[in-house]
Amino acid sequence: MAKESSDRTTIDLFANEKRRGRPRSNPLPREQQLRINKRNQVKRDKEKGLKRIELKVSQDLYDALNEQASASNISRSQLIEHILLQNVDNLCES
Numbered sequence: 001m002a003k004e005s006s007d008r009t010t011i012d013l014f015a016n017e018k019r020r021g022r023p024r025s026n027p028l029p030r031e032q033q034l035r036i037n038k039r040n041q042v043k044r045d046k047e048k049g050l051k052r053i054e055l056k057v058s059q060d061l062y063d064a065l066n067e068q069a070s071a072s073n074i075s076r077s078q079l080i081e082h083i084l085l086q087n088v089d090n091l092c093e094s
Contacts, residue, residue, distance in 0.1 A: 026033055069079040
């Protein structure tokens with residue numbers, strides 16, 4: 001049986017190289033997909049009036065925040081915002 005170059009239905013039957021996994025669902029490379037997704041996320045946050053703050057914490061604090069957020073049924077970000085708001089209120093009262 002000869003390989004027909006115009007055959008799009010069974011093109012993988014006679015492929016020289018076998019690729020693992022499912023076929024790509026997005027034509028863009030992963031790096032470009034991540035950049036686009038990040039740009040869209042920043043755009044959504046900006047529309048909501050959100051500002052980004054980054055901080056580094058110890059693994060113990062990180063785990064404690066995750067546990068508390070999970071127990072409170074909110075995201076870690078919402079928990080940190082709640083803690084910061086409480087402390088800002090306390091500072092203003094002093």
